[in-house]
Amino acid sequence: MYMCRIGRGFDPQDYWEYEQIEAVLDGLVRNRLIMESRDLEAFLYGKFENPLLGLIACYALLEQSKVDYERLLRITNNIRHLLPHSPDSALISFLVEARGRSSQMRRWHSSWKFVDPPLLAKGTEHVMRLAAEDERFCPADSWLAGIALRLTVGSAWTRWDADIDVSDARRRLQTILGTLHEETPNLSAANLARIFRLPLSVIIQEYEKVVREPVAARESATVSDVKPEIERRYHKYVQEVLQTVDSAIKLLGRRENILPAQLRKVRKSLESTWKPLRSLPELLETVYPERKIISSRMQYQLNAQLEYAMECMIEFENLIEKPLQEKYQLQLSFLQKKCLEKLETLARTLRDVDKLID
Numbered sequence: 001m002y003m004c005r006i007g008r009g010f011d012p013q014d015y016w017e018y019e020q021i022e023a024v025l026d027g028l029v030r031n032r033l034i035m036e037s038r039d040l041e042a043f044l045y046g047k048f049e050n051p052l053l054g055l056i057a058c059y060a061l062l063e064q065s066k067v068d069y070e071r072l073l074r075i076t077n078n079i080r081h082l083l084p085h086s087p088d089s090a091l092i093s094f095l096v097e098a099r100g101r102s103s104q105m106r107r108w109h110s111s112w113k114f115v116d117p118p119l120l121a122k123g124t125e126h127v128m129r130l131a132a133e134d135e136r137f138c139p140a141d142s143w144l145a146g147i148a149l150r151l152t153v154g155s156a157w158t159r160w161d162a163d164i165d166v167s168d169a170r171r172r173l174q175t176i177l178g179t180l181h182e183e184t185p186n187l188s189a190a191n192l193a194r195i196f197r198l199p200l201s202v203i204i205q206e207y208e209k210v211v212r213e214p215v216a217a218r219e220s221a222t223v224s225d226v227k228p229e230i231e232r233r234y235h236k237y238v239q240e241v242l243q244t245v246d247s248a249i250k251l252l253g254r255r256e257n258i259l260p261a262q263l264r265k266v267r268k269s270l271e272s273t274w275k276p277l278r279s280l281p282e283l284l285e286t287v288y289p290e291r292k293i294i295s296s297r298m299q300y301q302l303n304a305q306l307e308y309a310m311e312c313m314i315e316f317e318n319l320i321e322k323p324l325q326e327k328y329q330l331q332l333s334f335l336q337k338k339c340l341e342k343l344e345t346l347a348r349t350l351r352d353v354d355k356l357i358d
Helices: 015-029 037-046 051-062 069-082 087-098 102-111 121-131 143-148 166-183 189-196 200-212 223-252 260-287 296-320 326-354
Strands: none
Touching (some): 051 087, 087 121, 189 200, 189 223, 189 260, 223 296, 260 296, 296 326
């Protein structure tokens, strides 16, 4: 994939650019988007000739532990001028203006709508997270909503299975929702949207059909049919939380130069990735009625360990924001060690939880 000015065409002499794009896109697929500062600057400088470089650089900057939103605001203004109709540039603008604050995102959802898919899978992943929280973010009748039901993974680009018809995908979703509704009627549309990482608008629309429609009129399915999908989601979300916890451990394992903004970003990411896990125990009971996969005791342990770790991180964050004084050094060292212990305990429990379903 390459963007250039009209009439310029492909230039084989720009091999550095093509090699770097491929390397960075590979990092996007692996969720390890790492760019040297000189490469980042080259991407930002090159965005005027190839705007794709600017989009990739923005996603890289948003992945940094300390996000420079002021710099990103200037960059996104240029990119929106270069790509005024791009869903990626609109999404990046939204994320930058919200400054990563969930309260700001919720407030602005009503004025931002995404009907077309972002070019890059990283962008679509962001949109699906946001759309699962507010039905207005992605309308149920939009092209993006239809694609959301058929998304595939393993590429830096947004991909979906074109062989599956949207109506067939919706019927399949109805079948899954119907089966879950019969077994666990208390599950809300909001929880299901988070679990399946689908637009809340789509879940609400299909869930309402399930509730209204007689059971005999629906396509039949058993809990066993739904089990593989629930298991896949289970492992995916446990791994996402574990990856965030490991990032926090790596950050706190450093002896110095831990910035409050870095810690705050990891903490917010942990809060976000934890949401889908809250409803999974109830779903697991539906597909494994013969045994309790996550016991009440383990569920309590997980939630308690998360709360302890978060409280410790907030305390550490508040302390490192104070002017550096000798009297705080001992307390900082103690808190840093305490945070690491809490996070390592949580990581061990998550690994044990991930092994419960093979």
